[in-house]
Amino acid sequence: MQPINVLKEASKLVYENVKGLAGTKAAAKDHGVGAGGDISRKIDVVAEKTVLDYLKKIKFECIVLGEECGRVELSKNPKGFVIMDAIDGSANAVRGIPFFCCSLAFATEDKLSSVTAGVVTDLSTGDMYWAARGRGAYCNSKRIHVHKEKPVYKIVGINVSGAKPSLIKRIQPLFENSNHARHLGANALELALFSRGLIDIYIDLREKIRVTDMAAGYLIAREAGGKILDKNLENLDSDLSYDTRLSFIAAANDELLKEILQQIKL
Structure with missing residues (x-):
C-alpha cells in the first residue's frame, strides 16, 4: 500500500x-x-x-x-x-x-x-x-491552491501563543496595518486552510514549533503552490528530531511576502 x-x-x-x-x-x-x-x-x-x-x-x-x-x-x-x-x-x-x-x-x-x-x-x-x-x-x-489574487480581506495567520514580549513588539505592525490577524489554535489545520486559499500568509516566529506539528502541512502547502521559508528566508528544512524547534513563514506569493516582511523588518 x-x-x-x-x-x-x-x-x-x-x-x-x-x-x-x-x-x-x-x-x-x-x-x-x-x-x-x-x-x-x-x-x-x-x-x-x-x-x-x-x-x-x-x-x-x-x-x-x-x-x-x-x-x-x-x-x-x-x-x-x-x-x-x-x-x-x-x-x-x-x-x-x-x-x-x-x-x-x-x-x-x-x-x-x-x-x-x-x-x-x-x-x-x-x-x-x-x-x-x-x-x-x-x-x-x-x-x-493557495490564494494568488489580491485578496478582498488580507488574512494573516500569526501564532503568538507563548511568544516573548520582544517578538510581540516586533510583529505589532501586522496588527496595525490593513491585515486581519488570526490564530486558531492548530498549526497543521491552519496550514491546510492556507493551502486552500483561505489564509494568505501564516507566520510562526516563536522558535517553538515541532516537526510533528507541521510535517504534513508543510508538504500540502508546497504542493498547493505556497512558499514555506525559515527565519532566514531560505526554503524551510530541518531534521526530524524532537529537540528541533522551527520558525517559518508560509506565503501565497512573492508580492505578499515582500509586503509583510517590510512591516516586520525581517
Whole structure:
C-alpha cells in the first residue's frame, strides 16, 4: 500500500474514534507528559493508539515519531518515518472548540524535505487535506491552491501563543496595518486552510514549533503552490528530531511576502 493511502486510512480511523470524545470530561484526563514535553490527554492517547494499532495491523514497515509516544520502531528494516501529531490543537479538542486535527506525514529520510506524503484531517468536519509529492494538494477529492489574487480581506495567520514580549513588539505592525490577524489554535489545520486559499500568509516566529506539528502541512502547502521559508528566508528544512524547534513563514506569493516582511523588518 502506498504511504499516502496508509495515512488516509489511519486518519479516517482517528476521526471515527475521537469525534464523540472532544469536549467531554474524559477527553481531558491526564496521561502524564508525552515525548514532546506537553501533558498527554486521553484524546491524544486514543488518537495515537488508533494510528499505531493500524500501522501494526497492516505491518507497515516504518519508524513512528509521535507527539506523545515518542519514537516507535515497527520494523528492523523501515522504509521511512511516519511523523504523527494525532491530535493537533489538543486544547481546542479538550474544550470542544471545533478546530483541531490529525496530522500524519511520511518521510523517506531524517529530513523535513524528504516528506513525500501528508494528510491533515479536520476532526470536527471530517474534511481531509492531503498531498503526495508531485501530485498536487487536495481537500477530499478537490484540487486546492493557495490564494494568488489580491485578496478582498488580507488574512494573516500569526501564532503568538507563548511568544516573548520582544517578538510581540516586533510583529505589532501586522496588527496595525490593513491585515486581519488570526490564530486558531492548530498549526497543521491552519496550514491546510492556507493551502486552500483561505489564509494568505501564516507566520510562526516563536522558535517553538515541532516537526510533528507541521510535517504534513508543510508538504500540502508546497504542493498547493505556497512558499514555506525559515527565519532566514531560505526554503524551510530541518531534521526530524524532537529537540528541533522551527520558525517559518508560509506565503501565497512573492508580492505578499515582500509586503509583510517590510512591516516586520525581517
